[in-house]
Amino acid sequence: MDAPKRRARPATQADDAAPQRVVRRRPRDRRAQIAAASAEAFGAQGYHGVSMEDIASRLDISSTALYRHYPSKYALFREEALRLSAASEDSVRLPDHLADAPPAPRLEHTLDAVIATSIANRRSAALLRWQSRYLQPEDYRTLIDQLVRAYRVLNALLAEVRPDLDGADRAVLSTATLSAIGSIADHHVAMPVRTLATLLRSACLAVLHSDLPEVGAPPETPAAVEIPLTFxxxxxxxxxxxxxxxxxxxxxxxxxxxxxxxxxxxxxxxxxxxxxxxxxxxxxxxxxxxxxxxxxxxxxxxxxxxxxxxxxxxxxxxxxxxxxxxxxxxxxxxxxxxxxxxxxxxxxxxxxxxxxxxxxxxxxxxxxxxxxxxxxxxxxxxxxxxxxxxxxxxxxxxxxxxxxxxxxxxxxxxxxx
Structure with missing residues (x-):
C-alpha cells in the first residue's frame, strides 16, 4: 500500500514572521565604495581626524574587511588624492574632433569638462583642496605636477582666446577660474547638477573675459605690530x-x-x-x-x-x-x-x-x-x-x-x- 500523502499545512502569520537567513554578498564595487567613503571622510574631518574604524563604520563593514582592500589609512588617502588630481588632468584633454576647432570652442569645452569633473567629485574634493599637504613628499609632487599640467592647458587656451593679455593676467584669471570651480567643495549648497554647471560656467566665463587693474608697485609691507608680552x-x-x-x-x-x-x-x-x-x-x-x-x-x-x-x-x-x-x-x-x-x-x-x-x-x-x-x-x-x-x-x-x-x-x- 502506498504511504499516505502528507497534507500541506496552510501558511500562518507565525511562518511569515520566522527569521530568514540573510546571505550578505560582497559588492563587486566594494573597493570603489571604500575609496569614495574615505575621501568624503578625509575631506570633512581631515586626514588625521579619521581612522580606519571610522571609514569601516561608514560602510557597515569591519575594519578587518577594510584592510583586505587597503593595507593602511595612508594607502587609502594617497590613492584617492592622486585619483582626484589625475581626474583634473584628464578633464582638460581635448577630444580629437576639437583638435582643429577655433580657440573659443576649445576653451569652453575644456571649461565644461573641468566643471563636470568637479561636480562629479564634489563630495570628496575637499580632500584635494585642503588635506593634500599631508601626502608624503614624493606623492605630493606627483599631485602638484598633475594639477599644474591641468592649469597650463587652461592658461594656454586663454592665451589663444585673449592674445592681448600678458602672462601675469593670464595666470591670475586662470587661477581665479579654477578657484571658482573648486569652491563647490567648501560648502553644501544643494541644487540640480545642470543648474550648478550653468552657474559655474557663466561665472568662469565672466572671469576669463574680465580686465584686471594694472599691476602697481608692490604695496609696502606694514610694520609688524608687537603684541605686549602681558597680553x-x-x-x-x-x-x-x-x-x-x-x-x-x-x-x-x-x-x-x-x-x-x-x-x-x-x-x-x-x-x-x-x-x-x-x-x-x-x-x-x-x-x-x-x-x-x-x-x-x-x-x-x-x-x-x-x-x-x-x-x-x-x-x-x-x-x-x-x-x-x-x-x-x-x-x-x-x-x-x-x-x-x-x-x-x-x-x-x-x-x-x-x-x-x-x-x-x-x-x-x-x-x-x-x-x-x-x-x-x-x-x-x-x-x-x-x-x-x-x-x-x-x-x-x-x-x-x-x-x-x-x-x-x-x-x-x-x-x-
Missing amino acids: KHELLLERAIELFHERGYPNVSVEDIAAAAGLPASSAVYRFYRSKGHLLAAAFRRAADRVSAAIGPAIGAAAGPEQALNTLIELYVRGSFGERELTFVYYAEISNVPPEDRTVLRNIQRLNVEEWAKLVVGVRPELSAAEARVLVHAALALVVDIGRWLGAESPICSQPRVIRLMQVILFGRETTV
Missing part, C-alpha cells in the same frame, strides 16, 4: 595660527605653541585656553565676528545693494589680507575645532553668506537664493586661493585685483561703484 592670550592666538599654517594643525603641539609664545611650559597655555582645539576656535570666532559686524553698517550706509556689497567686498579683502594665515587655516583646519564650537562657527558663516546672498539677489534678481550663495562662496574662496597659488605677496595678487575678481563673480560683470 599672553593674544600672543598665543597669533603664534598658534602661524604654526598651524606652517605645519598643519595635527603637527603642532601645545608645547610648540607655548614655546613660540615665550611661555615656560604647556601648562601655562591652559590658563587661557582649555585645549589646542579651543584656541583654534577662539581665533576663528574672532574672524567670523569681524565679518558679521561689517554687514549691518555697510547695508545701513549704502544707497542700494550694489554699493553695500562693494563695501563688504573691500572690507573682507582688507581683513583677509591682514590675516592671510588665519584665512587659510580656517578653510584647512575647521574640522579640528571642537564639535560644539564648530557648530557655532558654521552657523555664523551660514548667516553671513545668507546676508551677502540677499544683496547679490538684490543686484541680480534673476538668481535664486541658492545660486547667490554658491557665488558668494566662490568669491570668498578666491581670496585665499589666489594668494596660496600665486604668492601672497606677489603684486599680481594685489587687493584691487582680488576685489575686481570678487565683483565679477558676484555681479556677473565689472563694477565701478
Whole structure:
C-alpha cells in the first residue's frame, strides 16, 4: 500500500514572521565604495581626524574587511588624492574632433569638462583642496605636477582666446577660474547638477573675459605690530595660527605653541585656553565676528545693494589680507575645532553668506537664493586661493585685483561703484 500523502499545512502569520537567513554578498564595487567613503571622510574631518574604524563604520563593514582592500589609512588617502588630481588632468584633454576647432570652442569645452569633473567629485574634493599637504613628499609632487599640467592647458587656451593679455593676467584669471570651480567643495549648497554647471560656467566665463587693474608697485609691507608680552592670550592666538599654517594643525603641539609664545611650559597655555582645539576656535570666532559686524553698517550706509556689497567686498579683502594665515587655516583646519564650537562657527558663516546672498539677489534678481550663495562662496574662496597659488605677496595678487575678481563673480560683470 502506498504511504499516505502528507497534507500541506496552510501558511500562518507565525511562518511569515520566522527569521530568514540573510546571505550578505560582497559588492563587486566594494573597493570603489571604500575609496569614495574615505575621501568624503578625509575631506570633512581631515586626514588625521579619521581612522580606519571610522571609514569601516561608514560602510557597515569591519575594519578587518577594510584592510583586505587597503593595507593602511595612508594607502587609502594617497590613492584617492592622486585619483582626484589625475581626474583634473584628464578633464582638460581635448577630444580629437576639437583638435582643429577655433580657440573659443576649445576653451569652453575644456571649461565644461573641468566643471563636470568637479561636480562629479564634489563630495570628496575637499580632500584635494585642503588635506593634500599631508601626502608624503614624493606623492605630493606627483599631485602638484598633475594639477599644474591641468592649469597650463587652461592658461594656454586663454592665451589663444585673449592674445592681448600678458602672462601675469593670464595666470591670475586662470587661477581665479579654477578657484571658482573648486569652491563647490567648501560648502553644501544643494541644487540640480545642470543648474550648478550653468552657474559655474557663466561665472568662469565672466572671469576669463574680465580686465584686471594694472599691476602697481608692490604695496609696502606694514610694520609688524608687537603684541605686549602681558597680553599672553593674544600672543598665543597669533603664534598658534602661524604654526598651524606652517605645519598643519595635527603637527603642532601645545608645547610648540607655548614655546613660540615665550611661555615656560604647556601648562601655562591652559590658563587661557582649555585645549589646542579651543584656541583654534577662539581665533576663528574672532574672524567670523569681524565679518558679521561689517554687514549691518555697510547695508545701513549704502544707497542700494550694489554699493553695500562693494563695501563688504573691500572690507573682507582688507581683513583677509591682514590675516592671510588665519584665512587659510580656517578653510584647512575647521574640522579640528571642537564639535560644539564648530557648530557655532558654521552657523555664523551660514548667516553671513545668507546676508551677502540677499544683496547679490538684490543686484541680480534673476538668481535664486541658492545660486547667490554658491557665488558668494566662490568669491570668498578666491581670496585665499589666489594668494596660496600665486604668492601672497606677489603684486599680481594685489587687493584691487582680488576685489575686481570678487565683483565679477558676484555681479556677473565689472563694477565701478
